[in-house]
Amino acid sequence: MKWWLQFGCFLTGWNRRILSQCSEASFKYLKKYTAALLILIILWGFTGFCFAQRYVHTPLWGCVLSSVIFIVIVIQIERQIILAVKTSKFIFAFRFFIAVIMAVLGSSILDQVIFGEDIKRKMVEITDRQVVELLPSRLRTIEDKLNELQQNIDSLESKTAMLNEEIAKEPVKKAVTTTTTYKNVQQEDGTYKKIPETTVSSVLVPNPLTKQVEMNGLNLDRLRKQQDEFVQKKIGVEDSLREELSTNIGFLEELRAMLEIILTRKEAMVFYIIIFLFLVSLELFVVASKVGDKKCDYELIIEHQLNVKATALDELVKNIR
Structure with a gap:
């Protein structure tokens, strides 16, 4: 058996020994299933690699591992249909449900890669809105701290002035x-x-109060230093907030930006729908092949073996009774 057919048996889970006894029709079915799986493997391998690289920020080996995990999951899902001996409407309905979910996930990840530059521009706009929303609370926090420091400074200066008066009276x-x-x-x-x-x-x-005045002077220097630091923070609070928001962009933030692009631009909406339908179609490739075609002799042999085994077991149970 050629390596291509052996590779196809490995992907689909078909038995090579049984396949070797089948006609050319079964080989064509195997090649068709293998081609459909390879399309999904390439698509989800790329999706898994991009997801790990863009959002998980793993090294190269982590991206490759993520790609392999995505591929294994896809193969195992497709095998549920390919290896089904007796198909039912429930299996196909459930597979269609999974296909829609996988298409949504896949299109979300792929579109965030495809719309990468547009998302960056949209994130600048979103960041500006977030700065406007969060800036007043940041300023209020800094103002509260400055007021607290000023009260402490005024209180300490007042006490120091009283101590200096007492020292002046009795040095x-x-x-x-x-x-x-x-x-x-x-x-x-x-x-x-x-x-x-x-x-x-x-x-x-x-006068012993002189030492207390010296300690108060050191505390005043420390408080004024903190006051200067918070004044500098107040001056640069907008820039620091913008930088903080720009450097902490995750999957959900980019998803939000992408949704805004899709909902506000018709061409983006059309392209997203095309990508979504394309992924759904690919996910249902194997299902459509399984439903639309007649059973090949490989599947007939498997079904026959199942029926023979079931009949033998029924006869055995009757004899025991």
Whole structure:
């Protein structure tokens, strides 16, 4: 069996030994299913790679891994139809539901790649609106902090001024010191005994409030420094907010921008509908082939084996009873 057919059996899950006993019609069915799967593999492999690269920001190996995961999911979904022995309306209805969901996801990701430049321009407009909405609250927060700092500065300056007035009235204070010395005094019996002698003296020292004034000065410098920092923040708050909004753009933000483009521009809406219908059609490729064509001899053999096995099991159950 040629490698192409072996590869097709690997993708679809068909049994190579059974296929080798079938006619050319089964080989054509296999090639058709394989071609449909390859289209979906290429499409979803590219979609998974772009999604990981654009929104998850993974390295190259992460993008490749994401692409492989998307491909495996698609193959397993399509096998639910290809390997169905007895089809039912429920299976096809459920597959159609999945196809619509996958088409929505795929078109959302692909359109955000295709409309990349338009989305960038739209994001500038959205960012401007967000700045207008968020700027008053940011300014209010900074103003509250500046008012709090100014109150602390005014309070500390008032206390320092009062301390300076007290220091001006009494720049130095008298400090009393007491020293005790021991003197050996001979007793009547000839022994010596240490007798304490206390000396009291007074010295002039700087007012202790001077140290408190120095500490207040250091605290005032720290508060004024913080005040200057918040003043600078207030001056550049709009630029910093715009930069923050511009650097934190995720999938949902770009999706919102894309929706605005689609809803406000007719040509974008038409193109999105075309992409969506194209993806839905691709997703239903295998389903349409399964429903529209007659069963090939490969499927007839599988169904025959199932019927034979089921009949044998029924006879076995009857004999046991």
